[in-house]
Amino acid sequence: MPPGDSSSPRAELLARAIDYYARHGVLDTSMRTLAAGIGTSNRMLNYHFGSREDLLAAVVEAVCEAEGDAIRGYLEASQDPFEAGLAYWEHVAATAEVFAPLFYELSAHAMYGKPYAARLRDVLVSAWLDAFTTGFRRVTGTPDEAWQLAHLSLAVGRGVLFDLALGGDRATADATIAAYTAMVRQQVENA
Amino acid sequence: MPPGDSSSPRAELLARAIDYYARHGVLDTSMRTLAAGIGTSNRMLNYHFGSREDLLAAVVEAVCEAEGDAIRGYLEASQDPFEAGLAYWEHVAATAEVFAPLFYELSAHAMYGKPYAARLRDVLVSAWLDAFTTGFRRVTGTPDEAWQLAHLSLAVGRGVLFDLALGGDRATADATIAAYTAMVRQQVENA
């Protein structure tokens, strides 16, 4: 099994590494502390991923793929973009406590232009936006309006997730999402 | 001038450190690289701030104070919360390219529970929310509605700022904020 393969044990290590990073942050997690935390050695991490940068790139890649699959799945599962959006929010909120900090930390690295986070940048600005726009096209008049609503809705989701991860309670977050959904529904129906 | 004083040269170093962190990130900025980048030595950073952790705490403290002052200023300058909000957005967007990455990175550290970022956590979840709620009370019926709108509006601002910092263009961000503002205005006026 070559070091570039996607099956175990590399995949296993990657999954555990993501979990560890999500709980402890990238900032002060060295290869050794990470290895110790997930039951391996820094020797193995370097063997399977090549370098720390490549490991982080693999983390970013995996996170992007998983979230991309999730959002596409919800949008395909329901024709109603509001329903799909709420289902996706349910998914996001449920995993927020673990993954939101890592998501924002890696996003910040992408903003700084760190190469290993470049993929995250592309996915965040285009892939998710496209998916949301497609969903909203079903209920809005003009494509522009759908694009506008997609932008706004993504922003709302990320903003509410931000509050939730910073210690906000789930009920408040849900209420905010519900209030926003109701507001958009009303505007779309009145148009 | 004792090491805990808030006037120069500590304040001068702090300002330059914030600027450097904002441009290069906290992740791979050591005391030495930071010192070299702002024209001093790691000896001086340790002298004036005590330790790296205390330096980061000072950065968080300063950022919180500056943003808190800004938001309170805009809310006091205008009785119309929409006008105040848009003025605040103008301020945020103008400084986004430099400060947004640092804001999100430090926020992620706060989510992880890093002690030096604790202050940011408190300010983000309560201070800004209170300010926005106060502003919306002037135009909404119930305090609950104001609180709800404050939550949502903060989320929108942070979400749009997120997109902007990740490479979105300013015009799109402004349009999204405008669309949201219009939507809320309509809802408030119809109630």
Add this chain to the structure above:
DNA sequence: AGGCCGTTGTATCATTTGATACATGATTGC
């Protein structure tokens, strides 16, 4: 003038860091 205190430069410490060399199990294909 002289002492005092805030400030800075030089040099260095013990750790930790990412990464690798070398050798050794474990598993699979023939």
Add this chain to the structure above:
DNA sequence: GCAATCATGTATCAAATGATACAACGGCCT
């Protein structure tokens, strides 16, 4: 059964890290 390849453990390297000891400069007050 054996060889080849993947996987892992041990040991180690050079560099970088946060922090500090020591000494020296400079302005201010008396």
